[in-house]
Amino acid sequence: MRATLILAILSLMVAIVHAGPGTHRYKEPHSNYGDEKQNKHHIQEHMKAMAKDDDDKVPDLSEQDMIYYLFVIHDTNGDGYLDGHELRAAFTDFDEDEVQDLDLTLQEVTDMVDHVLMEDDKNGDRMEHLKNLHFTPETPFGLPLYPFFEKAYEAVVGEPASKFRYIPSVTPLSTVNEVTMTCITYFIVIFGGRFLMTNVAPFKLKAPFMIHNVLLTLVSGILLVLMVEQIFPIFYRHGLMAAICANETWTQPLELLYYLNYLVKYWELIDTIFLVLKKKKLEFLHYYHHSLTMVLCFTQLNGQTSVSWVPITLNLTVHVLMYYYYFRTAAGAKIWWKKYLTTLQITQFIIDLVVIYFCTYTYFAYTYWPHLPNMGSCAGTETSALFGCALLSSYLSCCP
Numbered sequence: 001m002r003a004t005l006i007l008a009i010l011s012l013m014v015a016i017v018h019a020g021p022g023t024h025r026y027k028e029p030h031s032n033y034g035d036e037k038q039n040k041h042h043i044q045e046h047m048k049a050m051a052k053d054d055d056d057k058v059p060d061l062s063e064q065d066m067i068y069y070l071f072v073i074h075d076t077n078g079d080g081y082l083d084g085h086e087l088r089a090a091f092t093d094f095d096e097d098e099v100q101d102l103d104l105t106l107q108e109v110t111d112m113v114d115h116v117l118m119e120d121d122k123n124g125d126r127m128e129h130l131k132n133l134h135f136t137p138e139t140p141f142g143l144p145l146y147p148f149f150e151k152a153y154e155a156v157v158g159e160p161a162s163k164f165r166y167i168p169s170v171t172p173l174s175t176v177n178e179v180t181m182t183c184i185t186y187f188i189v190i191f192g193g194r195f196l197m198t199n200v201a202p203f204k205l206k207a208p209f210m211i212h213n214v215l216l217t218l219v220s221g222i223l224l225v226l227m228v229e230q231i232f233p234i235f236y237r238h239g240l241m242a243a244i245c246a247n248e249t250w251t252q253p254l255e256l257l258y259y260l261n262y263l264v265k266y267w268e269l270i271d272t273i274f275l276v277l278k279k280k281k282l283e284f285l286h287y288y289h290h291s292l293t294m295v296l297c298f299t300q301l302n303g304q305t306s307v308s309w310v311p312i313t314l315n316l317t318v319h320v321l322m323y324y325y326y327f328r329t330a331a332g333a334k335i336w337w338k339k340y341l342t343t344l345q346i347t348q349f350i351i352d353l354v355v356i357y358f359c360t361y362t363y364f365a366y367t368y369w370p371h372l373p374n375m376g377s378c379a380g381t382e383t384s385a386l387f388g389c390a391l392l393s394s395y396l397s398c399c400p
């Protein structure tokens with residue numbers, strides 16, 4: 001059982017990693033730093049040149065030393081990276097007569113430079129890094145993650161991720177009709193199912209339940225990390241107000257991530273089917289929350305409310321932990337942080353309410369009652385703002 005699961009997760013990860021940039025073109029094991037003997041000679045040339053004494057003894061070098069020397073010598077602008085020009089210089093600066101020996105054509109040098117840039121370009125910015133990770137506001141996780149997602153997306157969908165647009169009534173599940181039909185079907189299935197189960201013994205479903213939960217943990221985690229990578233630079237460079245209220249914050253990558261998050265809400269309806277088949281208590285809050293979260297995501301996607309990332313990232317954070325909790329408890333584990341999960345859910349809910357009410361207030365004050373204190377307009381349609389407030393508030397009144 002455990003082995004099957006681990007295998008499933010591993011193959012998923014392999015698929016994701018395999019889809020990433022920088023696939024190997026060369027089958028044979030090789031070093032990008034060239035033949036050891038030739039390198040040693042090359043470095044000796046440099047040292048002799050520096051010492052201006054051809055007879056100087058040059059110390060014996062380990063391979064690590066050699067790579068380091070090669071790097072430092074050729075990092076001419078001293079920025080800690082080897083770019084294409086510096087690599088080209090590194091490959092061509094041999095002694096005059098040696099060049100004739102080697103007889104390198106410009107094409108060969110270009111190929112070598114491209115090869116190294118391809119092979120060692122681990123973070124996709126066509127720079128060779130000594131350190132693998134590089135933390136900037138644009139890469140809060142040390143390397144750009146969205147390109148990995150784009151590869152995986154294109155492999156699955158067959159179309160570049162940058163082509164995606166959410167177009168109401170063209171994109172699947174983008175109409176009121178589809179959403180309503182899903183809600184009706186959901187209620188028929190869960191209540192019909194509960195009725196049919198009255199005289200049937202509860203199903204165990206341990207393995208499917210665990211797979212369902214571990215996959216939701218992974219998918220929520222991936223979406224969360226990708227969204228944070230998109231939002232963090234906006235927040236860092238333009239501030240919180242722009243991050244929640246500017247029209248520009250509604251970007252194409254975020255729209256795609258929001259749409260995928262919306263699709264995950266459909267998948268999460270299966271949670272309830274598990275409850276029914278296992279004959280667990282079906283709480284009002286559970287199916288109310290599940291169906292309304294889906295409707296909420298739908299309205300915000302249509303209304304293009306830039307603030308969407310606040311409730312969505314908080315919701316994803318809670319979901320990563322919650323589905324992991326279900327996954328572990330299904331296997332019989334005792335989770336000590338269970339009580340903090342509830343605290344986290346309440347905190348999430350309060351932050352959501354404050355932020356959404358703030359955005360709605362400042363928008364309406366700015367637009368209709370400018371004499372009231374306000375912080376300017378806020379991106380998104382009025383309908384979606386009112387829907388957001390109403391749905392969130394209904395959680396307050398229904399479920400203390």
Ligand SMILES: *[C@@H]1O[C@H](CO)[C@@H](O)[C@H](O)[C@H]1NC(C)=O
Pocket residue numbers: 245246247377378379
């Ligand atoms: C966003 O764009 C719309 C339409 O162009 C405009 O009416 C609105 O004022 C803009 N909102 C913000 C916050 O810039």
